[in-house]
Amino acid sequence: MDFNEHTAAQAVQDSFRNTPDARLRDLLDALTRHLHAFVRETKPSIKEWEEAIGFLTAVGQACTDTRQEFVLLSDVLGVSMLVETLNEHEGGTESTVLGPFHMVESPQRALGDTIDLVGEAEPCVVSGRVLDTDGAPLPNAEVDVWQCDENGFYDVQRPGVQPAGNGRGLFHTDTEGRFNFRTVIPSHYPIPTDGPIGRLLEATGRHPYRPAHIHFIVRADGHTPLTTHVFVAGSPYLDSDAVFAVKQSLIVDFTESNDKEAASRNNVQAPFRHAEFDLVLSREADR
Structure with a gap:
């Protein structure tokens, strides 16, 4: 030919x-x-x-x-989110991108532990349940969590400032499928712009910012793993995420609480911020 x-x-x-x-x-x-x-x-x-x-x-x-x-x-071409969307399963929590910072293993932590190893910001309690699509709790589900700090940096970005493992934790739900941990409210932040992707965004007049969020990967036997975020309601850039990852169902209120009893129960000082939500996994047979 x-x-x-x-x-x-x-x-x-x-x-x-x-x-x-x-x-x-x-x-x-x-x-x-x-x-x-x-x-x-x-x-x-x-x-x-x-x-x-x-x-x-x-x-x-x-x-x-x-x-x-x-x-x-x-991510910035929207391909990551397109692949996630095409592979979503009905009935479960909506998925979103993995992102470029799940590069190190999260340390094992007990329920109620803090993932904030610096302790310089307003305390925050994150809690919820891992459920199946019928609403049944999933005990001993693995909940892998990672986030940036209140200044918008992940531990791997500032190894001389943040201790390794800051903002990261690997938890397992209790017999009722519940999880909870202490942290700080993450900041919105720019994706790294000191490389070729930054030059691409600059050349095309696009901003590099992501709204504030916490990453989750959730796994349970017999269920499809879930990779998702929880976005902080009211954060800047919810309507223009540089990686197109925001979904309305994943935006959660981090409300202020002055409940001293709840603060004591969660080993924080009032006032503190609290976010509560469920993470729902679809069964592998539902795929």
């Missing part, structure tokens, strides 16, 4: 025809069709294509053990 702009895509698709894995063959076929269509439509110059390759190379070079620039690229 003569290789030209009209035959190029088919030639590449044909080269994958004998791929043993049918799913991989379908993915490569679709990727080839859409990528070649993009190139035919936009007609990039050789210089522009070299710059595109250079950009992707820089994205890879920016990745470290504590930073995932390719996840960030997927």
Whole structure:
């Protein structure tokens, strides 16, 4: 076959025809069709294509053990959220992006422990239940939590300022499916802008900010794992999240409480902030 702009895509698709894995063959076929269509439509110059390759190379070079620039690229292009949305299961809590900062293992903590190892801000209690779609509690469910501090930084971003594991915790629900922990209210913050993704946002006139949120990954035997956020009601950028991750059902009030009995029960001083919500997992059979 003569290789030209009209035959190029088919030639590449044909080269994958004998791929043993049918799913991989379908993915490569679709990727080839859409990528070649993009190139035919936009007609990039050789210089522009070299710059595109250079950009992707820089994205890879920016990745470290504590930073995932390719996840960030997927996030700012809305692809991460699209994949999450396409894989959601009816009846469960809505999912959202993993984000680039789930790079270290969360330390095991007991229910009621604090994940704030610095203790410089207004105390906050987060509590709730892990349930199945019928409303039954899920005991011993794993609740992995991570968040930035009140200044908008994760521990891996400021290793000389925050102790390792600050803002992170791995909890297990009690016999009634309940979880609770102490923390601080996270701040809104900019995604890292000192790399190629930051340059992309600057070039396109987009802001880099995310609204305040706490990350969760929840797992229970026989149920589909859930990756989600809880967003702080009233936070800036709820309507323009740089990674398109906000869903209305995930916005939660962090209300102020002066209840001294509740403060004592949760080992904090009044006044304190309190957020309470349920996290619902769908059964694997419901997929």
